[in-house]
Amino acid sequence: MKYLARTIEGTPLLGDDEGFVPLGSVHPDLGSVREALPRAVAGTLGDPGDAPATRIDRDTLRFGPPLARFGKLWGIGLNYAEHAGDLDEQRPDEPASFLKPNSALAGPGGPIRLPPTEQSERVTAEAELAVLMGRECRGVDEGDVDEVIAGFLPVIDMTAEDVLQRNPRFLTRSKSFDTFLVVGPTVAVPDGSIDLDGLTVQTRVDGAVEAENEVANMLHPPREIVAFHSDVMTLRPGDLFSTGTPGAAPIEPGDEVRATVESIGDVTAPVTR
Known part of the structure; x- marks a missing residue:
């Protein structure tokens, strides 16, 4: 690697x-x-x-974000069947995608800054495997996706869950507060193709494992996600896909959140307000 x-x-x-x-x-x-x-x-x-x-x-070393500026920041919701069940949501037949603004991005170490309580009283943190694009592409077959992926990194995604629960149309707002996407310190570049299915993704808060699952249990695996969205729009180097979380954990000021993706890396950030 x-x-x-x-x-x-x-x-x-x-x-x-x-x-x-x-x-x-x-x-x-x-x-x-x-x-x-x-x-x-x-x-x-x-x-x-x-x-x-x-x-x-x-x-x-003290690491900053791997890129000075990322491109499109895609998120995929409800991509593990168990997590969809936790939220009492129906499993989507297609990738349930959304975009986050670049202003939501924070480098490794964060911190994660919670919004004022009058805006949200319940924020959750979610560990995810992210895919970083390395070549411009459009209409890529799933079997050819490795020819456009540069590498992989762990990320922590955040959701203002109470905002989202008021109305699913508020998804963009609930996901877009500043520091609501913490990227890992390094982009893991495999030597050849990598078997993602056996990799475990963990959400940890203060050292305790709050959620854990294998990539094999995704409803829509990473390569399918890239191929699917390449049929929607042109993808370019620096575009990032957060491929979904095995589960979310409520966070409060003083907590420390860690996303761990087996064989890829981990990223940690403290929580403040």
């Missing part, structure tokens, strides 16, 4: 399980992670060990 990342100061990085080097030390012609996404798709990121630079241990 290779990893693309940025320091909190904005320096693009390329790494593996041994550590990170500046992206420019491997690819002098690349000035940003976004520019590296097509090479992630093509499997030509190279080996950080071949760089004329000393590897830096990830524990000594």
Whole structure:
């Protein structure tokens, strides 16, 4: 597995399980992670060990968001059958998608800032596997989706649940408060195709597992989600799909939320108001 990342100061990085080097030390012609996404798709990121630079241990790095600016931020609701049952909702026959604004995005470490209580008194946090696009595409067959995906990362999605429960038409507002999408610190770029089905996704609050499930139990798997939406609109490098959560957990100021996606990574953020 290779990893693309940025320091909190904005320096693009390329790494593996041994550590990170500046992206420019491997690819002098690349000035940003976004520019590296097509090479992630093509499997030509190279080996950080071949760089004329000393590897830096990830524990000594402070990461910012992997991209300076993401593209479209898609979310998929009710994508695990059990979570749909928790919300007393009917299982959707097609991906139940929505868009979030870029202003909702926060980098690793957050914090997650809850809205004033007069706007919402019940916010939930949801761990999700996210898919990052690496090539422009339109009308991609599901079997060819790996040819347009750059990699994967964990995210924490938030919902003002009481707003949503008042009226399902309020979905966009309930999902769009500032800091209501915390992205993981690194984009995991598999060496070849990856079997996503066996990966476990966990929502944790203060160390306790509040929800857990396997990607295999999604109603609409990640590659289907990408193919489905590529029939709707052109997808571009930097577009992100949060593929749905195994379950949501209510959060309060002082909590610490963690999203863990097996083999992909994790992201943590404290909750404030």
